[in-house]
Amino acid sequence: MTDLEKVEEQAQEQVQVHEEVYIKKSKPRNFMKSFSGMVAAGVVGSVLTMTIVPHTDAFQNLYEPVKAQEEVATTEENPVNIVPTSTSNSSNSVADIVEKSSAAIVGIVNMQQQSSPFSRSTEAVESGSGSGVIFKKSGNEAYIVTNNHVIEGASEIEISFHTGEKTTAALIGADALTDLAVLKIDAKYADTVLEFGDSSTLRAGEQVLAIGNPLGLEFSRTVTQGIISAVDRDIAVSTSAGEWELNVLQTDAAINPGNSGGALMNAQGQVIGINSLKISESGVEGLGFAIPSNDVVPIVNEIIKTGKISRPYLGVSLASLEEIPQQYLQNLPQNVKGGAVVTYVDPNSAAGQAGIKVQDVIVAINDQEVTTTNDLRKYLYTELNVGDEVELKIYSGSEEKTVKVKLTSNIPTS
Structure with missing residues (x-):
């Protein structure tokens, strides 16, 4: 095989997005x-x-994402803020935190169009699932943050709530490099909204909770507990926008496929990270990673305001x-x-x-x-x-x- 043929072959290989959710192929091309x-x-x-x-015209040849409403880009007067984290020990028990917070953790199902083998029609089928966090409520709308790789390529995004209700979400915008996406739903489904704590104050050894939907909605709002293992880690990841080094928090709280997009919370019940990936190899345990809240907040604010990241x-x-x-x-x-x-x-x-x-x-x-x-x-x-x-x-x-x-x-x- 010649060098040229090898390079051409690489373009047709499947693109791996992070560690767990989807594998998608580039469209065939004439070289x-x-x-x-x-x-x-x-x-x-x-x-x-x-x-x-994500979501520029040039990106559409890789996938056709769910579209938000035309008026998605708005002038946002009340951006989400970081809430100072108390340095004193919280009196809340783990059970109290989970009871107050779990209603804001949602299940997310990525639906993609697939051709029916029995007809020429296409239908939306489940391609993967993950988690999300309701972090803002404004007027008749509520906003969910999740990982980009959870919703990437979706033609429809289905949201499930702690009540058993389901609805579809509009994609406001997403950013592959930071692996974040913001969705919009009707505010009537948002019983609870979680606030973001200050991740810059975190130290190794602090207690944290992870809440999400490991292995699908059957185990929705599963809670695991651990500590911050390290801060300011740089993890090399492959994204649909190229190779990148993602700044993350390391934790030993169990994070499994489906936890992606869920909340990593401190002892005060604040979101201090969005669970994103884990190292999954034989003999390796307790190496999970979350995007720090201080990195999340400016990204979600810009997405809500403009629908894109400049x-x-x-x-x-x-x-x-x-x-x-x-x-x-x-x-x-x-x-x-x-x-x-x-x-x-x-x-x-x-x-x-x-x-x-x-x-x-x-x-x-x-x-x-x-x-x-x-x-x-x-x-x-x-x-x-x-x-x-x-x-x-x-x-x-x-x-x-x-x-x-x-x-x-x-x-x-x-």
Whole structure:
């Protein structure tokens, strides 16, 4: 098998989203044997690196998500806030906390369209399930936070409540990199709303509770107990928007498939994390991870307000140097061992206007070394803002040059 065939084969492999919920396939594509066509098709995750976030037009070729109402993007006057966490011991028992909180934990079923083997029609069938937390009630609407990977690809999202009632939810917006999504339901179903505690005050050893629906709705609102094992962990994850390092809390509270999107709570009954993933290997126990509440709150507020997450936009698609067959980079100096290879340039973007071309290799951004696409993405999304001017060190063949680019937003202004 040739290098080109190997790369093409990678594009048709199943994409694994985190550790537990779905496996989906990229749509079949016709592959051009040019450099840009080969690379853009061959490294699906990296192609999405700098060009999109969930629910833009470019993302629809991977899946067609549930649509929220047209007026989803609103001017939100009352954003969700972090509530200070008391440093004193709570007098609430575990049973008290669970009794007060469990009504705000919902079951989520991801329904996807599937062709019937007996007819030409399609029908919505269950593709996976997870958990969610009701965190806000405003007027006639209530909001649920969950993991992006719980609802990704859904044509319909079904919500089940502690009363046994069920309803469908509208998807307000989602963000693959932070693995968060916000849903909207009728407020009449929201008997209880949970508040977010301050995750920045957490220390290893503090008691926590995890509430969710492990292994499906049959075990809905299951409670497990443990401690914070560590804070500020960085876990490498594969998302539909590319590779990413997710900042997480580590806990030994049991987290199983279906717990994703549920609440990790402190001794005061506040949500201090959204359970997201676990390490599941033979001989490994007690390695669960949750997205800290202080990371969750700004994301859900922006999603409620705009329906999307705005990030700096270069206007290029990228692949790590190690993913590109050597014959396509024969003029690159041998001392260049890492970098992000440009596989596509949006001609209307700042990068396009700056003269960046396909096959250029980005090796540094603002003097920060770039060895992989993840290095560039992380610096771009965590250190920079829309409107900033960045300096890129680039190799065009054997020529080294410096290019200045002013970052725009990934969200169109129109």
